[in-house]
Amino acid sequence: MSYTIINPATGEDMETVEHLSVEETDDAIERARVAQKSWAALAPVERAEALRAFARAVEGDIEHLAQLEVRNSGHPVGQARWEATHVRNVLDYYSAAPERMLGKQIPVAGGIDITFHEPLGVVGVITPWNFPMTIASWGFVPALAAGNAVVLKPAEWTPLTSLRLAELGMTAGLPDGLFQVLAGKGSVVGERFITNPDVRKIVFTGSTEVGKTVMRGAADQIKRVTLELGGKSANIVFADADVDKAAATAPYSVFENAGQDCCARSRILVQKSVLDEFMEKFESAVKNVVVGDPTKEATEVGPLVHAKHLESVSAYLDKADIAFRGSAPEGPGNWFAPTVALSRGLDDPCMTDEIFGPIVTVHAFEDEADAIEISNATEFGLSGSIWTRDVGRAIRVSRAVESGNLSVNSHSSVRYNTPFGGFKQSGLGRELGPDAPLHFTEEKNVFIPAD
Numbered sequence: 001m002s003y004t005i006i007n008p009a010t011g012e013d014m015e016t017v018e019h020l021s022v023e024e025t026d027d028a029i030e031r032a033r034v035a036q037k038s039w040a041a042l043a044p045v046e047r048a049e050a051l052r053a054f055a056r057a058v059e060g061d062i063e064h065l066a067q068l069e070v071r072n073s074g075h076p077v078g079q080a081r082w083e084a085t086h087v088r089n090v091l092d093y094y095s096a097a098p099e100r101m102l103g104k105q106i107p108v109a110g111g112i113d114i115t116f117h118e119p120l121g122v123v124g125v126i127t128p129w130n131f132p133m134t135i136a137s138w139g140f141v142p143a144l145a146a147g148n149a150v151v152l153k154p155a156e157w158t159p160l161t162s163l164r165l166a167e168l169g170m171t172a173g174l175p176d177g178l179f180q181v182l183a184g185k186g187s188v189v190g191e192r193f194i195t196n197p198d199v200r201k202i203v204f205t206g207s208t209e210v211g212k213t214v215m216r217g218a219a220d221q222i223k224r225v226t227l228e229l230g231g232k233s234a235n236i237v238f239a240d241a242d243v244d245k246a247a248a249t250a251p252y253s254v255f256e257n258a259g260q261d262c263c264a265r266s267r268i269l270v271q272k273s274v275l276d277e278f279m280e281k282f283e284s285a286v287k288n289v290v291v292g293d294p295t296k297e298a299t300e301v302g303p304l305v306h307a308k309h310l311e312s313v314s315a316y317l318d319k320a321d322i323a324f325r326g327s328a329p330e331g332p333g334n335w336f337a338p339t340v341a342l343s344r345g346l347d348d349p350c351m352t353d354e355i356f357g358p359i360v361t362v363h364a365f366e367d368e369a370d371a372i373e374i375s376n377a378t379e380f381g382l383s384g385s386i387w388t389r390d391v392g393r394a395i396r397v398s399r400a401v402e403s404g405n406l407s408v409n410s411h412s413s414v415r416y417n418t419p420f421g422g423f424k425q426s427g428l429g430r431e432l433g434p435d436a437p438l439h440f441t442e443e444k445n446v447f448i449p450a451d
């Protein structure tokens with residue numbers, strides 16, 4: 001079955017992609033199973049060199065990958081270049097891992113005891129549509145580095161850069177079948193990753209709802225899972241903060257990628273005494289956000305990914321108490337102007353739901369305890385920011401907010417060299433950082449007697 005990809009900025013058909021069947025998925029998993037054996041048997045330095053060659057192939061294709069993402073996902077070209085470069089960086093970073101999969105030598109009586117990190121076999125990576133190539137790389141690169149094969153299913157709307165990455169892996173000389181991108185439906189290819197016993201681990205990034213289905217299915221075979229799910233993160237602005245900077249940067253903490261970001265700070269909590277000052281400065285910052293044609297260098301925010309998603313985000317306009325909006329183009333394309341809503345209370349759908357679009361809700365708080373309580377009044381716990389000039393408060397609030405990734409007086413994005421993942425229903429396990437390859441291994445303990 002073929003599926004038509006639509007350019008979200010123009011509404012025009014781009015190309016068709018073949019969707020795989022269950023049988024084709026099984027064939028691919030079998031090829032991956034075979035390829036993994038010879039990959040794991042290579043000398044560590046050979047696997048390291050293969051990943052470095054893959055990094056160089058991506059490096060040579062950065063502009064092409066970026067342009068593909070602009071057309072498939074509507075990402076502004078500057079952002080898309082950052083994403084392609086990030087994939088190159090992830091490959092370079094983890095190319096050092098095969099030669100550093102260190103075990104332990106543990107003192108025991110009567111001999112020696114050593115541990116090994118054995119690869120799992122075939123790993124299934126399932127990705128969402130919001131950051132197709134970067135999120136793919138967080139799964140497939142450390143998995144390969146640890147000696148596994150990977151089958152990757154991209155989201156239906158945005159498969160093109162992932163398919164290109166598989167081609168680049170082949171060009172760089174990765175063994176046939178080691179890294180395959182299988183375009184298809186979640187209910188077909190994704191489901192088969194869960195039920196096929198040769199897939200030993202699933203790395204799933206997507207909605208909390210589907211993540212629960214993946215976890216339930218994985219339980220049948222005690223299949224390992226890493227889950228990167230939804231978010232409703234808070235950007236907390238205290239009265240003692242640099243309010244100018246907090247207001248000027250807030251649009252980019254939530255409207256980047258048109259708000260289609262699991263780390264979007266989609267709730268802004270502002271201390272009451274500076275609410276008016278913040279809102280005035282925030283309004284002029286929001287009005288200056290450049291929403292438009294993603295092929296233009298100056299564009300900061302592109303369209304929403306798909307007409308169906310535009311419909312789901314737009315439904316919140318009727319539920320929101322809108323304070324002000326930025327601007328967006330009219331005409332063909334999935335355009336939505338950045339929107340700032342005032343909170344109607346903690347049960348307001350704009351305060352509770354991951355809208356996953358350019359809508360942010362502002363809620364006033366009294367004091368530090370109140371800010372922490374409101375920040376944690378959500379099932380999610382992925383990201384967040386804390387604005388204060390009081391170092392002690394920055395430490396206290398960072399420790400008290402139930403979230404995996406926080407930044408103080410900044411809105412840091414994901415770094416490949418630091419761990420990333422969620423508390424509560426935002427996920428399970430961690431990606432990236434120095435330990436990521438270990439999450440694609442089993443620890444084995446071996447005792448050898450001295451006699």
Ligand code: NAD
Pocket residue numbers: 126127128129130131135153154155156184185186187189190191205206207208210211213214227228229230231261262354356382422426427
């Ligand atoms: P989604 O859950 O609808 O789909 C994600 C992927 O799962 C897609 O590839 C889809 O085809 C597949 N899928 C769907 N049903 C499946 C099933 N039954 N079995 C196996 N696979 C199935 O999510 P989406 O709409 O593509 O992405 C948006 C969501 O992703 C948001 O909730 C966002 O917060 C989340 N996200 C989280 C992170 C993170 O790191 N925490 C990063 C990006 C996006």
